[in-house]
Amino acid sequence: MTAKLPANLAANPQLNRWVSIDAAGLFTIRTGKVELGQGVMTAIAAIAAKELCVDLDRIRMSPADTGISPDEGYTAGSFSIERGGSAMRWACAQVRELFEKRAQQILGDQKLIVQSGIFTGVGHNDGISYWEMAPDIDLNQSSTELPSPEMLGGSIDTGMQRLDLGEKLTGPAFIQDMTLPGMHYGRVMRPGHPMDRLVSFDRVQVAALPGVVAVVFDGGFMGIVAQRDDQAVWAVEAATRTAQWQREAELPYPGDANGWMAAVTPRSTTFLTDDGPEPSPAKRHHAAYSRPFLAHASIGPSCAVASWDGGDLTVWSHSQGVHPLQRTLARALRIDPERARVIHVQGAGCYGHNGADDVALDAALLARAANVPVMCMWSRADELRWSPFGAAMRVELDGAIDDAGNIVAWRHAVWSPPHLARPGFGAGVNLLAARSLANPLEPSPPDDAPRPYGGGDRNAVPIYKLGKRTITHHLLPQGPLRSSALRSLGAHCNVFAIESFMDGLAALAGIDPVAFRLHHLDDPRAIGVIRGAAELSKWDATDRGGEGFGRGIGFSRYKNQGAYYAAVAIVEVTDRIHLRKVYGAVDAGEIIHRDGTLNQIEGGIIQAASWTLKEQVGWTDSGFAVSSWDDYPIMNFSEIPHIETTIIEHAGEPALGVGECATGPLAAAIGNAIAHAMGVRLRDMPLTPERLESTINSL
């Protein structure tokens, strides 16, 4: 167990910020991390229950609330268990020790055991519970002034079920289901072209429509507040018919992310160069890879509820970071941050920076103008157009091997617009409506998530032994489509490129791809997952592939410090590309919730398969090219693969997040399997049958 005070606890040291215990025996656990559908509330509850030695049914998970919860920044980067969980574990262990000390005073026993929340002396029947002592123990104490606790580690998991699903599968549970006294409904009218600004519309006509209580027109921002949601939708549709837009710029390179990426000037940083001359190699290999812009494509519409009480604002939001949103909303609305409060309420599955934050500002603007509480929701078209996109990427790789098949030189260059434009990042105000207001606030200048984790350069440095390495990140400006964080950021395409390239080098060396990878690794955990996936898939090094059937492997250690994951994909190519099976192995250290781990891996596989095989967002001269699910197909039920995952557990090692580790390895495994099946390699995602056909025809 780590002996250093976790950073999130150091930043929020008062124990009562994390835990409170009432005389009825309920333990309220407050985490700054939020439930995104990934099951983190259940995992953190399991950690707290284990460390406090209480039963899970006494735990109440409190949603993140800037008024009362610890500030743990964003729920992102697969850090929730690693950082949020470790802080909670430490805090709960300190709470247990405070109670244990008091119990020793009361019971007079030096050696106590605690079980189901009751402290008893060894060999004694009498005991005293947390809840009996709770009124006398003040948890308003700083963690930093207490001794480092002895932590039990692990979780209470075996067969634990998610805490949130019962409610979700039977009735209201999500932010869209909220209601407040006097609540009205808001809808915002947004253009169908990224560079258009609203000039005018028939305001008088819209204001007279049934139920409309306010028509808000501030600069280029326009929204309706009505008594009912259908009335607000209707009024926005009516306004659209008379709207006049001004085109502030044309979109470059219609539909062609690669063309655009090649044409703009990057800010380039070569952040890793090994010393020494490049050895003279036996064989060289060069290749370029890409992915397009990807839509977040959440199933539920972005939604927020805002309520003003005098100058005090409360916002209910499915944001990934209630504290950064609170501060950025205050700037956008030009109020003191102390007067804004943001409370998390669950939305539909969230895989990064979606429209949740933007719609919170929409709701706050509409509620302020109409002077009523407002629920604002986005339309499906706006969801697919105005939520931030996953950034397009282009990767070029050069490598060289010697006669023995050792990689002796490796050059990686990645071009990509920002993967991080969240509220609170940079000096600007990263909320969509802010730039449209009559008194505008500009977003931050383009930048990217800092290394070591990186944005476009996330996982650009493989953990293989590669000889002389040169790694360059070319940060592009914001493109035709606004980009920000999408699950695993640059790791999806960087790992796709690296692992495709590894197969290319293995072929040059005449070595089996699994053996070639193992030959270039020292890390036993990396070796463990590659062997694990290969064994699970019954990898046959002598299989020559072809005939439309193929298998391929992909591996990475997420962010080079997170979970290790390797996948073997089995594909069949007919007139379509079928991903039939995925065999994988994951090493995420200590496992907190076994089924939650498997669920996240499965979801990561299916979502990444969908990105890799099917998805891309284009644009045309007239604007966005997507307005409904018809324009943006995602993987359906008949397309999903059979999935098997081996968990390689290391009790006592830090628990690592698993939400993002599968995306890159899975993409590469598919690409490698297609190459094995067909003898030709696809390097531009999505890997479609049309691209396969044109690649074959161009040979």
Place this chain on the structure above:
Amino acid sequence: MEPAKQSDEITWSFNVNGNAVNVKASAELSLLTALRQDLDLKGTRIGCAQGNCGACTVLQDGRPVQSCTTPLYTVNGHDIVTIEGLLNDGLPGKVQQAFLDEQAAQCGYCINGIIMTVTGLIERSPAASRQEIVEALDERHLCRCGAQSRILRAIDRVIGDQTGRQP
């Protein structure tokens, strides 16, 4: 340009979860909005509102329909069942329970619609094949979290429980 005029409000009468209800609204109002806004039955989710994602699926006379693109005039006099109608004495019904037993969800937003489609399917076809199930789900349901394997496992469990069939 004049916006198209909303038609006048009329009282529509239909059954929801066995109870007779009246909703005064224009003929074009969606069943989804009537359920969520007028009848306060919010277990039916608002998804795309374009008839593509299936999150809002309910049963009309036992058949799954996407309530977001079902205008009220088409349900007048009909029987509607929502996710709330599957509860037994406040406890999850058999399909809901199978999804909980299999932990067949991530965010859970798409699941209630899927449960309604599955409920409709197995009432008509208690031993539906895997292919029939997949076709029914492909026709109308999207899941973005990637819970499809678990969803299919939960459906196998429901069908296994009533037919004794092993998945």
